[in-house]
Amino acid sequence: MSSRYTIRPASPSDAVQFSPLLQTTFREAFSHAEGMDRLELEKYLSSALSVDTVRTYLEDKSIIWLIGVSSYQHTDANCNKTNNDNDNDNDNAHDDRDSDKVEADQQVIVGVIQLNLPESTKSLLTSPTLFEAVTLPNPIEIRRLYIHTSFHGTGLAQSLLSQAEHLAREKGFQSLWLIVWSGNGRGIRFYEKCGFELVAEVADEDGWFKRKDSVMQKSLV
Numbered sequence: 709m710s711s712r713y714t715i716r717p718a719s720p721s722d723a724v725q726f727s728p729l730l731q732t733t734f735r736e737a738f739s740h741a742e743g744m745d746r747l748e749l750e751k752y753l754s755s756a757l758s759v760d761t762v763r764t765y766l767e768d769k770s771i772i773w774l775i776g777v778s779s780y781q782h783t784d785a786n787c788n789k790t791n792n793d794n795d796n797d798n799d800n801a802h803d804d805r806d807s808d809k810v811e812a813d814q815q816v817i818v819g820v821i822q823l824n825l826p827e828s829t830k831s832l833l834t835s836p837t838l839f840e841a842v843t844l845p846n847p848i849e850i851r852r853l854y855i856h857t858s859f860h861g862t863g864l865a866q867s868l869l870s871q872a873e874h875l876a877r878e879k880g881f882q883s884l885w886l887i888v889w890s891g892n893g894r895g896i897r898f899y900e901k902c903g904f905e906l907v908a909e910v911a912d913e914d915g916w917f918k919r920k921d922s923v924m925q926k927s928l929v
Contacts, residue, residue: 713819714776722775725816738889768828838887850884853865883929890921891920910923
């Protein structure tokens with residue numbers, strides 16, 4: 709696999725590739741966590757990150773998506789097998805090797821970053837606890853940053869984050885904030901290296917996992 713990539717905005721037509729990347733990275737980030745209900749996790753993934761659901765996210769004008777894409781320059785039987793980078797940050801659908809093959813020069817999504825505008829119904833700042841924890845002015849939320857495992861160490865995560873910061877500044881935002889699972893030490897270290905500060909820990913619970921999340925923020929001014 710080539711480590712070369714380009715970054716562009718996502719579109720609804722990307723949903724078919726987008727959904728497996730999100731599912732695989734999400735699964736690998738959480739599936740081995742203590743207390744994980746794997747059956748409930750799979751139910752969540754098949755619903756919340758299905759192709760149809762992801763397409764609605766991509767159509768939502770209050771959510772900004774940037775993706776990293778790479779061109780495969782040979783047939784690769786495992787190219788659709790995606791893993792987690794964020795640490796932030798799921799589904800390898802099937803094992804049919806023939807149908808998994810990608811021909812030369814096909815564009816494959818290998819990374820993604822999601823920004824939620826304040827007016828988004830998906831914004832986590834609707835939570836009073838998170839609203840109090842985020843103290844920097846005029847913030848915009850980073851909701852997801854996921855990278856194909858084969859692109860770890862290529863600079864793609866930093867590039868996506870850098871472009872997201874540039875876009876946030878262009879739109880007049882003065883800070884970024886995010887939450888990351890407190891058990892994701894790799895992700896926390898990455899964000900700290902990129903200038904984020906840990907400001908709070910909050911309890912979170914889904915049907916598939918009880919956990920603590922770390923709230924982090926970064927000034928853009």
